[in-house]
Amino acid sequence: MTRAAEELGVTHGAISRQVRLLEDTFGTPLMMRSQSGLVPTEAGAALARRLSRGFREIEAGVDLLRADAGGVLDVSCLGTFTLRWLIPRLGRFATAHPGIEVRLTQSDAPCDFSRGRYDVAIRVTDHDLPEGAHVTPLFAERFGPVLSPALAERLALRGPADLSRAPRLWARTRPGAWADWGARSGVAVPEGGTAYEHFYFLLEAAAAGLGIAIAPEPHVADDLAAGRLVAPFGFLPSGLSYVAVRRSDAPRKARVFCDWIGREAAG
Known part of the structure; x- marks a missing residue:
């Protein structure tokens, strides 16, 4: 009582x-x-x-x-994708939807809504997605070699085979990137190179002229546009795709965010 x-x-x-x-x-x-x-x-x-x-x-x-009606929206996202692609565009979402606060957490683990405390997950399709979840396709991943303009000028690259004359950089989170790209492009890629703990460090090293990195196009799109990096031989499909995933019973704010990021990706 x-x-x-x-x-x-x-x-x-x-x-x-x-x-x-x-x-x-x-x-x-x-x-x-x-x-x-x-x-x-x-x-x-x-x-x-x-x-x-x-x-x-x-x-x-x-x-x-x-x-x-709004409030906090928890989004689980790949770390480098968050830094290099999502955050530079979030201002447009905040302007269009001021009542929704996007709270970002970094993860590249398989999406599991029964364990993870998030409303939306942005992932690469290198593992199974939750059954029954709603998937918003973003874009197919394309990847290729990138380097600083100064290093590209110094090397005077004429073809992909000339890449063997430059230091190769790779990330421990994606150790097979050079081998995957070599197999898809038909270029023999020697083993070795300088390893970096995180992909973000790898891209900064490439922009600083320390060597050539294999990078997904979304991660370097803004750097290419700004002239910090160049991709002399373009990008090839990697066979993977970026997607935004939400539960089928997710609140409206999750649907609003997924619709928005889908339009951003299409642009």
Whole structure:
């Protein structure tokens, strides 16, 4: 009785009067006294179970409406993609949807909504996606060698085979990038090169003229446009794709974000 009064913001006596009123209305006792204090009768316990389920449904409906109206949207995203592609474009989303705050977390683990605390996941299709999830295609991945304009001028590259004359850079998170590109382009690629712990470090090293890196086009699109990097031999399809994934019952703000990022990718 005391806890009920505190939760509802009324007096203990008011709760007692409401219980008596309910008992008069239904014509049966809902509470009884025992050695341990006041406890529900069988009828009172049954009524409480059913009403509790109803109140939970009401609360869930209110929470869903509140979530749809805006608030925080948790997005799990690949680290380098977040830094190099998503963040530079998020200002446009914030302008178009000021009521939705996008909160980013970094992950390249398989998407699992039953474990991850996020509304949307942006992933590369190198593993299975959750069954029943809604998938928004972004773009097919294309990858190729990139380097600084100064290093490209110094090497005077005439064809892909000339890449063997320059230091090769690679990331530990994607150790087979050079071999994959060599197999798809028909170019023999020697082993070795300088390894970097993260892809972001790799791209900064390439922009600084330390060597040539194999990079996905979305990760370097802005650098190419700004002239920090060049891709002398273009990009080839890697066989992978970038997608935005959300639960089928995700709130409206998740659908709004996925529709927006799909349009950004198409552009």
